[in-house]
Amino acid sequence: MLSDKEVRDIELKAEEIRETIIEMLVAAGSGHTAGPLGMADIFAALYFHVLKHDPQNPDWAERDRLFLSNGHITPVRYAAMAHAGYFPVEECLTLRKFGSRLQGHPERLRLPGLETTSGPLGSGLSQASGYAYGARMDNKKFRVYCCLSDGEHDAGNTWEGVMFAGNNKLNNLTAIIDRNNIQINGMTEEVMPLENLRAKYEAFNWHVLEVDGHNVREFVDAVGQAKAIFEKPTVIIAHTVPGKGVKEIEFDYRWHGKPPNKEEAKKFLAELRTLRGKITSENE
Amino acid sequence: MIYPNAKLVENLFDAKEQAATRDGFGTALLELGETNKDVVVVCADLAESTRVLAFKEKYPERYIEVGVAEQNLAAVASGLANYGKIPFIASYATFSPGRNNEQIRTTISLNQVPVKIAGMHAGVSVGPDGATHQALEDLALMRVQPNMVVISPCDAEEARKATLAAAQSGTPVYLRFGREKTPIMTTAETPFAIGKSSLLWLGEHPQVVIFATGPLVYNALCAAKELENDIAVSVINVHTVKPLDTKAIVAAAEDAGAVVTVEEHQIAGGLGSAIAECLAQECPVPIEFIGVHDQFGQSGTPAELIEHYGMGVSHIALAIKKVCSRKKK
Numbered sequence: 001m002l003s004d005k006e007v008r009d010i011e012l013k014a015e016e017i018r019e020t021i022i023e024m025l026v027a028a029g030s031g032h033t034a035g036p037l038g039m040a041d042i043f044a045a046l047y048f049h050v051l052k053h054d055p056q057n058p059d060w061a062e063r064d065r066l067f068l069s070n071g072h073i074t075p076v077r078y079a080a081m082a083h084a085g086y087f088p089v090e091e092c093l094t095l096r097k098f099g100s101r102l103q104g105h106p107e108r109l110r111l112p113g114l115e116t117t118s119g120p121l122g123s124g125l126s127q128a129s130g131y132a133y134g135a136r137m138d139n140k141k142f143r144v145y146c147c148l149s150d151g152e153h154d155a156g157n158t159w160e161g162v163m164f165a166g167n168n169k170l171n172n173l174t175a176i177i178d179r180n181n182i183q184i185n186g187m188t189e190e191v192m193p194l195e196n197l198r199a200k201y202e203a204f205n206w207h208v209l210e211v212d213g214h215n216v217r218e219f220v221d222a223v224g225q226a227k228a229i230f231e232k233p234t235v236i237i238a239h240t241v242p243g244k245g246v247k248e249i250e251f252d253y254r255w256h257g258k259p260p261n262k263e264e265a266k267k268f269l270a271e272l273r274t275l276r277g278k279i280t281s282e283n284e
Numbered sequence: 285m286i287y288p289n290a291k292l293v294e295n296l297f298d299a300k301e302q303a304a305t306r307d308g309f310g311t312a313l314l315e316l317g318e319t320n321k322d323v324v325v326v327c328a329d330l331a332e333s334t335r336v337l338a339f340k341e342k343y344p345e346r347y348i349e350v351g352v353a354e355q356n357l358a359a360v361a362s363g364l365a366n367y368g369k370i371p372f373i374a375s376y377a378t379f380s381p382g383r384n385n386e387q388i389r390t391t392i393s394l395n396q397v398p399v400k401i402a403g404m405h406a407g408v409s410v411g412p413d414g415a416t417h418q419a420l421e422d423l424a425l426m427r428v429q430p431n432m433v434v435i436s437p438c439d440a441e442e443a444r445k446a447t448l449a450a451a452q453s454g455t456p457v458y459l460r461f462g463r464e465k466t467p468i469m470t471t472a473e474t475p476f477a478i479g480k481s482s483l484l485w486l487g488e489h490p491q492v493v494i495f496a497t498g499p500l501v502y503n504a505l506c507a508a509k510e511l512e513n514d515i516a517v518s519v520i521n522v523h524t525v526k527p528l529d530t531k532a533i534v535a536a537a538e539d540a541g542a543v544v545t546v547e548e549h550q551i552a553g554g555l556g557s558a559i560a561e562c563l564a565q566e567c568p569v570p571i572e573f574i575g576v577h578d579q580f581g582q583s584g585t586p587a588e589l590i591e592h593y594g595m596g597v598s599h600i601a602l603a604i605k606k607v608c609s610r611k612k613k
Contacts, residue, residue: 108366108395116366117395123359123387130363130371133348134324137369157387160356 002217006049010216011280013083014044018245018272020079020092026265028096031104034242034255035149036076038180041214041279042147042238043080050223052142055085058112064142065115065131069124069158070149070178071105072257077114078102086113122155124148125175129165132173132233140172143227147176151183154192159204165233166205174226175206175235178213180242182253197237206235213238214279245272245279285512287486291473297509299467305499306404306461308443310335313372315444316451317343322370323451324348328357333463334374334404358384361399362391370398370451377403377419381426381458392456393429400450401426401458406436407498407548408576408593409464409586418581419460424553426458427526433478434526436460436547436555438501439468442523445476453478462548464586466499481529483536485509487516491611492604493536494519496546497555500574500595504546507600515608525555533559534566542607543571546600548590551575570610572603 002010017040025031047053051064068077075095082089087101094100101111105119115131118124128146135144152158165173177197185191194200198208207229211218219238226234242256243249246268260268286292293301316323317339326348331337340347348364350356354375361371373380381388381401392399403422410418426434433455437443443461450457475482484501485508494517496504501521508517520536522529537543543563545556556573563569576593590596 116362117390120386120390123355123362123391126356126359126387127363127366127391130360130365131367132363133360134364134367134369137324137345157355157359160350160353161359164350164353164356164360 002049002220007216010044010048011041012276013048014040014279015272015276016083017044017076017079019269020082020089021075022260022265022268022272024075024079024092024095025259026262027093028259030096031075031259032072032257033259034182034249034252035070035073035178035180037246037249038213038240038242038244039073039076039147039178040244041216042176042219043076045216045219046145047080047084049220055081055113058086062142065144067115067124067128067131067144067146068106068118069146070121070152071119073149073178074106077106081113121149121152122157125158125161126164128173129161129170132170133168136170136172144173145176146173147178150177150179150181150188150194153194153197162201162204162206169205169231170233171230173233174223175233177235177237178240179237180240182242182256184256186253201235205232207232208235208237210237210239213240214244245275247271285486287483290482290484291471292469292484293471296469297506299502301468302465303440303468304462304465305437305440305443306335306463308437308440309402309447309459309461310338312444312447313339314342315448317346320370320451322368324364324369324371326350326357326361326364326371326373328352328354328375328380330375334402336374354379354384355387358387358399359391362395362397365397365399366395370400372400372402374402374404376405376417377422377460378405378417381422382419385425389429393431396431397456398454399456402461403458404461405463406460407462408581408589409462409499409548411464411586411589412583414583415580420550420576420581421553422460423525423547423549423555427553427558431456432526433457433524435478435524436497437523438498438521439466439470441468441470441472441474442476446523449476449478460498462499467502469502469505476523479524479527479529481520481522481524481532483518484521485517485519487518490516490518490540491608492517492542492544493540494544494546494600495522495533495555495559497522497525498548500546500548503595503597503600506597507604510597510601511604515604517604522555525558528558528562530562530566533562537563537567537569541569542611543569544574544600544603544607545571546574546595548595549575551577570607572607574600574603
């Protein structure tokens with residue numbers, strides 16, 4: 001169980017990550033805003049509590065592996081990695097620029113600490129499953145995590161991966177779904193309904209947990225519970241607010257794939273700074 | 285004459301011994317099971333016809349089934365290779381690299397993980413299954429992906445060697461195999477190295493050089509022999525379509541001054557295109573292309589289809605004469 005101080009520390013990291021996301025997106029002039037802001041709390045929890053990792057030694061053999069299937073939200077990963085010490089936070093401003101290690105969609109070979117190359121939706125869970133399968137063959141102790149979007153559950157390949165992991169009882173694999181209900185063309189339940197998502201995963205032999213994706217304590221507890229499930233892989237359906245932290249972006253699917261301009265960024269950053277400490281684990 | 289250093293079988297033109305190139309793949313996998321514990325096989329519900337069944341039975345703990353799911357086949361293998369295994373993925377070429385092309389592009393080629401893609405049932409010689417199962421564009425699909433090595437073995441023995449070499453290579457590799465039994469031309473002593481073409485038939489002061497790939501190399505040899513008292517022809521087996529052995533190819537084209545390419549594939553995008561791209565820059569000479577000309581296949585016997593689509597010995601002989609007549613006097 002996290003102490004109150006540990007929760008507060010993670011929440012403050014999440015706020016720093018949000019501010020960095022806005023700064024890097026406005027510098028880049030293109031990119032995705034809603035998804036990265038919505039996943040800031042989870043990425044803060046991953047990089048500042050959950051993952052076994054060493055920013056000074058990104059290839060450490062025993063590290064936990066984090067696959068990002070929905071590569072378009074990579075600004076949140078870059079920001080979290082920078083704040084965790086993988087590279088200087090200033091480098092975040094090179095996002096999407098020529099010669100940058102921070103490609104528009106993540107490339108494993110360009111930036112140490114990334115586990116794969118991703119962006120085209122639907123194939124990340126299969127990759128993470130293959131990785132987890134190989135690691136289990138050799139009795140490796142590290143865990144494999146895979147973040148997915150809800151929208152990429154439209155893709156057949158995602159369900160091929162779901163079936164494969166369930167069939168093979170990959171208990172060293174934890175999937176984390178950013179259930180923010182939006183995709184490029186609109187609300188997920190209007191574009192191509194996904195519900196009942198829990199029942200679908202259960203039918204494919206997964207252990208399913210649902211959490212408030214902005215409640216750090218709830219998320220960390222779920223990750224801990226997943227480690228205790230022996231017969232199945234676990235999926236954590238994290239209910240998030242797209243754009244969380246910036247009122248104008250929250251719940252608005254039109255912010256899925258565009259960055260703020262300079263004026264907006266100024267306003268959003270001011271808003272985020274007033275939020276320091278207000279997105280909290282409210283159930284305590 | 286047969287080039288002595290090629291160490292081909294005796295009585296080459298009797299073609300007594302035949303085997304499918306996919307059988308050479310299966311044989312090599314059993315050898316790899318013994319010698320390389322990192323090798324795993326991933327299959328999409330086609331264990332028998334892709335010839336991975338024997339590996340599955342002997343090494344069940346290293347055999348991974350994904351069902352009829354070729355996108356998963358590629359992406360799961362990407363994860364396995366990323367972890368440190370050497371996965372061979374087996375399906376029909378129309379599905380892999382056909383159906384799963386994007387997964388191969390992003391998660392294998394761009395990601396630079398050493399997955400070995402074995403595409404079976406290449407060419408119209410698949411026969412009765414018809415156009416849906418006859419891959420005629422797989423070389424093109426794989427050749428345009430950076431980091432991907434593309435190999436199209438000429439017979440079962442070369443298929444065995446290519447599979448063993450692919451396991452060692454550390455790169456993504458596409459291996460192309462046929463369904464039908466075809467003549468065995470090479471022996472265990474025939475040299476094989478990825479990226480190195482091999483001269484099989486040496487014409488004295490050749491007027492034409494044939495660059496052939498896959499089992500049709502045999503038809504190319506038959507055509508060269510048929511014309512041996514008429515037109516001197518050399519035959520080079522280009523088993524590695526990428527990276528192309530440009531030095532040897534340019535030298536042979538310069539020497540002969542005319543080229544015929546032979547492949548059981550669309551003439552767009554395959555070996556012929558690769559040769560033309562190379563020679564247009566380095567040594568422009570007349571070229572004739574033997575292959576399928578912008579058509580799909582159909583049901584029939586392999587022999588009927590090879591003839592119908594213009595890839596028989598007589599077609600190659602005709603192309604040799606034609607390209608010879610196009611040479612500048």
